[in-house]
Amino acid sequence: MARRAGAPEVSAGSMADIAFLLLIFFLVTTTIETDAGLDRMLPPIEPPETDVVIKQKNIFQVNLNKDGQLLADGELIQLNQLREKATAFLDNGGAVSGSPDYCKYCKGKRDASSSDSPAKAIISVKSDRETKYGTYITVQNELVGAYNDLRNREAQRLYKRNFTDMEAEYLNPETDASVKEDLKKRVKRIQELFPQKLSEAETSSSSN
């Protein structure tokens, strides 16, 4: 009897085809995406124990009605004017020179009837229940934009870099720990110069 010389060799020629098939499947189903958006902190539900008195002039009231019309500080304005108005309000620095609130780096008009300093200035957004979400995001975007413009200005003055770039690098998980430590100080410093104080009041209904 003739003995078989081991098992016959399986042809591996089609291996590449199989692998290609799988490859194409994963290629098609893969979506490499990172979500992005506007970060916001909500106020805690418990009211603060001590009532804080805020001067009317330190509040920038933004009202958004159900037709997408915008009332900023009692004035009917267009969406594209909002950033400019918010910047002017934040950068005003109305406190008199020598007072503890005096803002050295502000370049605004120093109007006594507007905000004292960026640290005191609060922007309050109020919207109707019927307001379109898209419009609301536009308003939020413009207000964040106003803050970012001012922070970029200060970052350019102090560190010759844009604040938004520094923050993005700081938040990127791939950044080195030593670089991060350095960036953290800078980002903190700029954030203290222009703290983001956006208050989100509850929406009112149009019926009352």
Next chain:
Amino acid sequence: MSKFAKKKDGEVPAVSTASLPDIVFMLLFFFMTVTVMKDSSVKVANELPQANEIKKLEKKDRVITIYVGAPTKEYTKTFGTEPKIQLNDKFANPNEVGDYILMERAKKSQELQNVLTTSLKVDKNANMGLISDIKLELRKVNALKVNYTTYEGDAFKN
């Protein structure tokens, strides 16, 4: 000079394709590892608004997503055309958002529980009323960090 005459004329030697599977497998493994399978299908119209002052949402494991929008065609019969909230795979009322957040939070590991972000993926045609209901629910369960997820683009086109 028979030494040099041996070569056959004009024939190119065949390139070995034996390493082709290895190369393809390498690519395959790359795509297999980076692929994230969607865990839930979106049942609502979800055209996000556009914004340009945006920040990236790093680290997917720290994000809880809430979808809001009008139900898509196949669901309009049962759920109507008004914008709805979608949690995981089903439609929900605003008062269920709190429980959902607590449940999702409990699933995450201990050290992540305090740094979670809630990503609101809201259709740009939804109303603010629903959003403020969600925000109130989020505040009740102390999930204060939110991210209004948007596309990158011109904010005035919304």
